Amino acid sequence: MAAETFRLQKVLETFRSSLSENKEVYVKYYIAGWQELVTFMNSLGSVFSFISKDVVSKIQIIENFLSGENGSHYATIQSMVTYELENDLVDLTKRGSHPESGCRTLLRLHRALHWLELFLERLRTSTEDSKTSVMCSDAYNESLAQHHPWLIRKAVGMAFCALPGRDTFFEVMNAGDHTQVVALLGESLPLIAEVYQITEDLYANNNLLELP
Ligand code: 1PW
Numbered sequence: 001m002a003a004e005t006f007r008l009q010k011v012l013e014t015f016r017s018s019l020s021e022n023k024e025v026y027v028k029y030y031i032a033g034w035q036e037l038v039t040f041m042n043s044l045g046s047v048f049s050f051i052s053k054d055v056v057s058k059i060q061i062i063e064n065f066l067s068g069e070n071g072s073h074y075a076t077i078q079s080m081v082t083y084e085l086e087n088d089l090v091d092l093t094k095r096g097s098h099p100e101s102g103c104r105t106l107l108r109l110h111r112a113l114h115w116l117e118l119f120l121e122r123l124r125t126s127t128e129d130s131k132t133s134v135m136c137s138d139a140y141n142e143s144l145a146q147h148h149p150w151l152i153r154k155a156v157g158m159a160f161c162a163l164p165g166r167d168t169f170f171e172v173m174n175a176g177d178h179t180q181v182v183a184l185l186g187e188s189l190p191l192i193a194e195v196y197q198i199t200e201d202l203y204a205n206n207n208l209l210e211l212p
Contacts, residue, residue, distance in 0.1 A: 006039045007012040008173040008181065012188040015195055025195055027066060027106075031059050033195075034109055037116065043172045047162040055112070061105045065164065074102060076200055081206055095212045103203075104211040110199050115144040117192050121167060124185040132169055136160045 018029035038055055039050040065074045073083035080102045084090045090101045120138035137160045145153055175184045203209050
């Protein structure tokens with residue numbers, strides 16, 4: 001169990017802080033947003049631990065870049081992409097001397113953010129008899145699954161089956177009653193979607209969407 005309690009409000013706040021005035025994405029807050037989501041996954045029980053472990057290790061890789069000697073180049077996703085590309089720090093076609101570049105690591109989180117966005121949108125518009133496992137796997141099949149090999153898809157599918165029900169999800173979000181959670185989701189989702197789209201366009205313009 002996580003020591004810290006999750007609050008949906010904090011996710012909203014970190015993603016809000018991640019957007020600069022000229023629509024660049026601050027890596028520090030993007031990662032902080034993910035950190036919150038890890039706390040969320042951990043509150044859902046141990047079935048999610050293999051998923052959150054991978055996310056945690058990716059957060060760590062990016063944090064190491066941020067606190068390293070070239071950290072200033074990692075201030076925004078935009079500056080990271082420019083810096084890594086200009087300095088040949090990205091394996092573009094197959095994994096070689098830069099297997100864990102900031103660009104490829106963040107791309108994994110970026111793809112997962114799309115899943116999260118689709119899932120939270122389903123949760124927001126769900127009804128009492130909607131099943132979290134179905135919402136989660138529909139969102140997954142529409143997004144992240146295309147990037148995962150069979151074995152991972154199987155394991156992820158199994159984790160979904162063990163998910164708690166809709167009421168527990170709403171409770172874990174820790175943002176008041178159902179109506180309040182739905183309202184907060186309605187406020188958070190456009191922000192998450194905007195951060196996602198900015199990153200998607202940046203990666204697309206630089207041909208980085210298929211980094212190995
Ligand atoms: C209920 C809210 C949950 C939202 C969190 C979504 C996180 C999804 C992460 C799935 C991870 C499954 C296990 C790890 C798979 C890795 O192989 C994969 N990582 C991701 C984040 O997709 C790809 O990373 P890799 O192997 O290319 O380093």
